[in-house]
Amino acid sequence: MYTPIIVPRNKKYGNNYWNSDGPKVNMREVILYSDLEFENWVLAETDPTIKTYCEQPIEISFVVDGKLHSSIFDMWIKKTNGMEKFIEVKYDIELQPQHHNYNRNMRQIVAQQEWCKNNGFNHQVMTEKEIRAFPIGLENRVKMLSCIKNSPKISAKDSILVAVKEQPTTISQIFKELNGKYSIREILETCYSLTYYGEITANINDQIWSANTEVWLNESYETDRK
Incomplete structure (x- = not known):
């Protein structure tokens, strides 16, 4: 629906430049302009309730005190339920009155919120408080x-889906139930994929992926399977 706006790398943009292929956007190159934008992208890419997204999707113009200003949203997402949202990523300090760009930042956010309201979209400001709320989860x-x-080859998928229960089950328990048919690594990699696509849920916010990681069937998947 949107095409990313490529922003030239200069003093304002690109000091923490990231680029990566995005599975949800057909493996096209995704370009991010800060560490926080990169981490926000990781959350979007690994959230099974998000169908697609676009970074730097659209630029809007607005007038304040007779002067024309512009703003580029950091991300647009579309959820699997059809809901669309525009996101602005900011460090929390940038939203504090003592910050030297506070007035400009708030002017930008208010303009974005007004534009979204007028066009029927949701809007959210994401800071490190939300994005980095679960450091272990982010690493996972x-x-x-x-x-x-x-x-990766995930030939273990069907067997693992049979072994995963409605209640939390550890990777090591799945390994034992499958009588060593697949290695712990094969089971983990399969669980990465199943979690990514929302077929199972894992306690990835609590501990690093390992044999002790707990997984269980996603409620909506379990309903469909029945």
Whole structure:
């Protein structure tokens, strides 16, 4: 629906430049302009309730005190239920009155919120308080996404879906139930994929992916399976 706006790397943009292939956008190159934008992208890519997204999707213009200003949203997402949202990523300090760009930042956010309201979209400001709320989860998602991008062979999928229960089950318990048919690594990589696509849920916010990781069937998947 949107095409990313490529922003030239200069003093304002590109000090923490990231680029990566995005599985949800047909493996096209995704360009991010800060560490926080990269981490926000990781959350979007590994959230099974998000169908697609676009970074730097659209630029809007607005007038304040007779002066024309512009703003580019950091991300647009579309959920699997059809809901669309525009996101602005900011460090929390940038939203504090003592910050030297506070007035400009708030002017930008208010303009974005007004534009979204007038056009029937949701709007959200994401800071490190939300994006980095679960550091372990973020690390696990980076690992999961790396595996997804490399398209691992997941021949264990059907067997693991049979072994996964409605109640939390550890990777090591699945290994034992399958009588060693698949290695712990094969089970983990398969669980990365199943979690990415929302077929199972894992306690990835609590501990690093390992044999002790707990997984269980996604409620909506379990309903469909019945």
